[in-house]
Amino acid sequence: MRQGYAAQAMTVAALVAAMFVQTVAAADKKYGPGVTDTEIKIGQTMPYSGPASSLSVSGTAEQAYFAMVNAEGGVNGRKVNLISLDDGYSPPRTVEQTRKLVESDNVLLIFQPLGTAANAAIQKYLNAKGIPHLFVGTGATRFNDPKHFPWTMGWSPNxxxxxxxxxxxxxxxxxxxxxxxxxxxxxxxxxxxxxxxxxxxxxxxxxxxxxxxxxxxxxxxxxxxxxxxxxxxxxxxxxxxxxxxxxxxxxxxxxxxxxxxxxxxxxxxxxxxxxxxxxxxxxxxxxxxYLKDPNDPAWQNDPATQKWREWMARYNPKGDPRDFLNVYGYTVSQLLVRVLAQCGDDLSRENVMRQVTNLDFDLPMLLPGIRVKTSPTDFRPIKQMQxxxxxxxxxxxxxxxxxxx
Amino acid sequence: MDILLQQIISGLASGAIYASVALALVMIYNTTGHINFAQGEMAMFSTYIAWALVTAGLPYWLAFVLTVAVSFAGGVLIERVVLRPLHNAPVMAIIVVFIGMLLAFNALAGWIWGFLLKEFPSPARAVATGTPLFGGHDLFILIVTLAELVLLFLFFRHTSLGLAMRAAAQNPASARLVGVRVGWMLALGWGMAAAIGAVAGMLVAPIVFLDPNMMAGILLYAFAAALLGGITSPGGAVAGGLIVGVMENLVGTFVIGNELKLTFALAIVICVLIFKPSGLFGKVMVKRV
The missing domain is CATH 3.40.50.2300 (Response regulator)
Known part of the structure; x- marks a missing residue:
């Protein structure tokens, strides 16, 4: 009996110690919703069904890209968990699915939802709640408006x-x-x-x-x-x-x-x-x-294009290598991974936005000379074209x- | 003047497309009394079969004949399996099934063949017409559609099977009493509509490119054409298609602008249904809608 009591006391002590250790560790780390030591949960909507379903190739490519990132150890040791939901290209369903992602799945950010109308429908909601709405899948000009929508950022040249x-x-x-x-x-x-x-x-x-x-x-x-x-x-x-x-x-x-x-x-x-x-x-x-076309013989021996081909063969074998959306999805996912890596251990929503408005680098499948560049007043990652x-x-x-x- | 002529001829070319799909709609209406909303998607699916055969190396005409045969069998199968249990169901239930088939065929085609545009061959593309106003394929559509029309006319008027099919659709009870196997007549009607749809798909694809959503826009115009011509009349469907094609071009270019072209097709549908439900060439001849 006494021994049992001692064992219990020891367990409690160990638990307290463990909690203490964790608090100490967490002092260096700042996590927003959806983030743990092993996972970063992000969400998106895609028209997997309906009239624009041909565009959902980009969503499939993005999932395939994160599959590769995760297989290679994730971003700073955390796996990226992309929850990609079908909205049938119908804005009311985009709203419904996005609410689900934010309020029930607790994602850190919304990544690359596709469609002009779909993004317009969730733009106000995400900005009111302070949720990063990143690299929207549309070139419409309205998504570059840092003054009114400081949480929304575009991707391709508008x-x-x-x-x-x-x-x-x-x-x-x-x-x-x-x-x-x-x-x-x-x-x-x-x-x-x-x-x-x-x-x-x-x-x-x-x-x-x-x-x-x-x-x-x-x-x-x-x-x-x-x-x-x-x-x-x-x-x-x-x-x-x-x-x-x-x-x-x-x-x-x-x-x-x-x-x-x-x-x-x-x-x-x-x-x-x-x-x-x-x-x-x-x-x-x-x-x-602004992107390289892998079907262009000019990029036949380009190392970046060869890497893209290997990724297609291994992680996206059902995808059509002739569809440019597979380059698009690959490159925009790469951009997000760079942003998350740049965040380090401060994966709060505020820091994501701080980092995302402070980018300056190139990506392998962008044409040579074209750079990703943003600032707190410039929410257009890519502005140059060839x-x-x-x-x-x-x-x-x-x-x-x-x-x- | 030149532009007027161009628009009329271009309208006849697109009108021939609507006519070919409208024929399939009329076919199924005449034999079953239903309007099949999945007709366009079935035709699209047949066209993919033809494309797969041609891509596999078969000559065009062999692929054409095989596709028509496979589509005919497919149409019969759909009627036997999907619609037979619904023979006594209310119209609403049948419409829901049609819409379900529309979505299913569309998704299935995308799943099997992907969504990239595909070029579909035409035996008449290279035929020189001697004028830039219309191409060899435009002429080909018109000829094939008219040939189908003649064949249908001969079949329904001058064969006992055609007579039995008409009887089965118009008065199933009496037809059954005189020994017509009504159920099989309906299945045959479905098979023939699917075959005509397959031909329409193969005529349309060289113009609009083959993709799972190829028929979405065309079907609406085909409805307008079939209703305008009279949903019971194959000849009316062809005439209706040509009239809709020419009118939409003229009205779009010279009167209301291109934004309202689709609205114009819808307006035709509504006007016909309100003022003359039997259409121009339906059972009673009328002057105008």
Missing amino acids: LAAEGKVYARHILASKPDAKIGILWQNDDLGKDYLAGFKEGLGDKAAAMIVREASFETSEPTIDSQILALKSSGADVLFNIATPKAAAQAMRKVHETGWKPVQFVIYSSSSIAAVMQPTGIDKVQGVISAT LQRFEGERWVPFGGIVDGG
């Missing part, structure tokens, strides 16, 4: 900036251009259009001879291309997501129209757009980019890195 890059190139290379614009009637199209017109400045009204919009629900855009062609335009700015962009380029070719064509970055994938359109029909088309022209079977860069600011 659409208006890209529009400006094309406008400046036209002003410099073809100042007397007559421009026809095909644009998708949604946030994406409007953002590009606004940036493009801003880039042309006061010459916009004189240079743009015809604008034709289309809805994503329209089966074909032949009618719009014919109208643009008959306007006499000699430059065509093709603001369309892959399917319509490919249809437009093919129709332009079939009607014998030969304008200088610009196609937006997200529709410049060789495998998803250029090849289905027909390589012979897209010669000379101009676009801009103009490129389609020649033969690949994109050939020209004119150096340009700033879209």
Whole structure:
């Protein structure tokens, strides 16, 4: 009996000691919700089902990237646990799922939720609660607003900036251009259009001879291309997501129209757009980019691209190596890992934001010369792009890195 | 003037697409009395089968015939397995099944073949037409659709099987009394609609590219076409498709702007349903909607 008592006392003492030790250790570490010594829990929503499900390739790639990070020991010894939920590309479900991630799963931050409308729907909620809303999966300009939304940060160059890059190139290379614009009637199209017109400045009204919009629900855009062609335009700015962009380029070719064509970055994938359109029909088309395209022979022997290929083979074997979203998801996950590593043992939400607004480095799959750079007043990690022209079977860069600011 | 002509011809080309899908809708309506919301997705799925066959190295026409045969069998199977238990169910239940099939086929195609756009071949793409106004494939769609129409007409008017199928749809009880196997007639109707849908998919894919959401936009226009022409009339469906295609181009380019083109298709659907539910070429001939 006495011995039993002594054993109990010893256990209590040991427990107290253990608690004390832990408190001491924790003094060096600061953990926000979802963080322990062995795990960092983060969340996101993705359109795994529904009309935009083709975009969820990036979500799959991100999970595959963290699988590799975890297999190699995690970030500062902590495994990254990405909870990726389906929102069906429907903003009300994005809100519901994000609330679940924040209030029941207790994630540290929200990472790369996909879609302009989806992110707009959760932006206020996350900012009101002070939860990092990082590297949103949309290029819409509204997500770069540090004054009103200090917890929200974008990732890819914003659409208006890209529009400006094309406008400046036209002003410099073809100042007397007559421009026809095909644009998708949604946030994406409007953002590009606004940036493009801003880039042309006061010459916009004189240079743009015809604008034709289309809805994503329209089966074909032949009618719009014919109208643009008959306007006499000699430059065509093709603001369309892959399917319509490919249809437009093919129709332009079939009607014998030969304008200088610009196609937006997200529709410049060789495998998803250029090849289905027909390589012979897209010669000379101009676009801009910031990521390496692993299908481009120029990167055949690039060590970073080879590492990407190994990762695809080992951790993302079901993914299509021709889909640029696999590079996109890989690189944006790399960025988050760099941020988490930079946080060290202070994984509070405040410190995450402090670190994320203080970045300056390059990433392996970004084009050489393009850097990730942020400051407390600049929430655009990537601002530079590289103009490129389609020649033969690949994109050939020209004119150096340009700033879209 | 030039642009007017261009828009009319381009409208006829897209109208032929709507017509080919509308034919499948009419087919299933005529034989079962239902409107199949999954028709577009079934056609898309068939087109993937054709694509897989062509990619595997089969010549186009062999792949074409095989796809039509497989789709026919698939249509019969769907009717026997999925819809047969619902023969006496309320319309709502059947609509729910159709919508479920729509989602299932879409997800299945994405799961099997991925979401990247795929180029689909056309035997007539390279055929020179001598004018930039329309391409060889546009002509091909129109010819195939009209040929289908003639075949359907001959089948329903001049074969006893066609007569039995019409009887089974219009008056199942009497048909059964005179010895028509109504259940199998319905299954045959499904098979034929699936086969016509497969042809439509293979005609459409070279224009809009093949992807799991290929039919989403087209199906709505096909509904408009089928309703405008009269949901019971195959000829009406083709005429309706061409009218919708040309009207949407003209109205979109010269009158209301492209933003409202889709609204225009919906307006057609609503106007027809309100003012003349039997459509232009339905049982009674009418002047205009």
